[in-house]
Amino acid sequence: MELTKVKFTNLSKELFPGITKAKVIEYYIKVAPKMLPYLRKRAVVMHRFPDGIAGKSFFEKDAPSHTPSWVKTFRRYSKHAKRYVNYIVGDDLDTLLWMANLASLEINVTLSRMDDFEKPDIVLIDIDPAQGSGFAEAREVALFINDRLRELGLRSYVKTSGKRGLHVLIPIVREYSFKDTRAFVRELGRFVAKLRKEVKIDYAQNAVGKTMAAPYSLRPLEGAPVSTPLAWEELEKGLSPAELNINTIPERGDPWCGFFEPQRLEVRYGA
DSSP: OOSOSOOOOOTTOEEETTEEHHHHHHHHHHHHHHHGGGTTTOEEEEEEOTTOTTSOOEEEOSOOTTOOTTSOEEEEEETTTTEEEEEEEOOSHHHHHHHHHTTEEEEEEESBOGGGTTSBSEEEEEEEEOTTOOHHHHHHHHHHHHHHHHHTTOOOEEEEOSSSOEEEEEEBOTTSOHHHHHHHHHHHHHHHHHHOTTEEEOGGGSSTTOEEEOTTOBOSSTTOBBOOEEOHHHHHHOOOGGGSBTTTGGGSOOOOTTTTSOBOOOOOTTO
């Protein structure tokens, strides 16, 4: 019985120092039950490293010409690129493994679903420490933001970026424009600037076609770190993002219970 439609190649190729393509594929098989719900019905942008993280890389929005017929795609006109883009849709395990076989060491997803691309169902608060700052400062800001969102009656979820920062996500009903969500995050960023000027809130990421590292995506750095969903209690207690990697994540549970229960955003920050 065929377990997957994917024809794997070059499994012994080293993609991270000491980590082969076979290990990367094994990782995605293990995390697929947790990861796939965050990919379904979303356009995917691959960040490919054919020769591993030490070699050249490229982002791939368009499904390549050799894309198998069973891979779902989503065609949409891009005003920015002034052409149609054939996005991949990460709906199933076979597609996830096919992307891994292409050495897509980073899998990025949009903040809206393909059936209503102009309406986000996720607000992204991208917490990015400036040079000289790090995870400790990002952690302080994330906890501050969570407290403020709770005051507004909003439930939020946090994940590591896989690098030095953190992503705070708010699932919302699909009734708002990206202009609305961008304005919401920009206003929030003004309050954060009073707390930590060296930590940037990148509100511009809330735009049509913009992406974030998918929950459970690897990131192309030594040690194969993972953009890892966390419980707020974990962040409060303190943790090292370096501990969240290809070896440690498969055994973790998914702390984002209730993520797909959308909320209304009809609030004014600070009101």
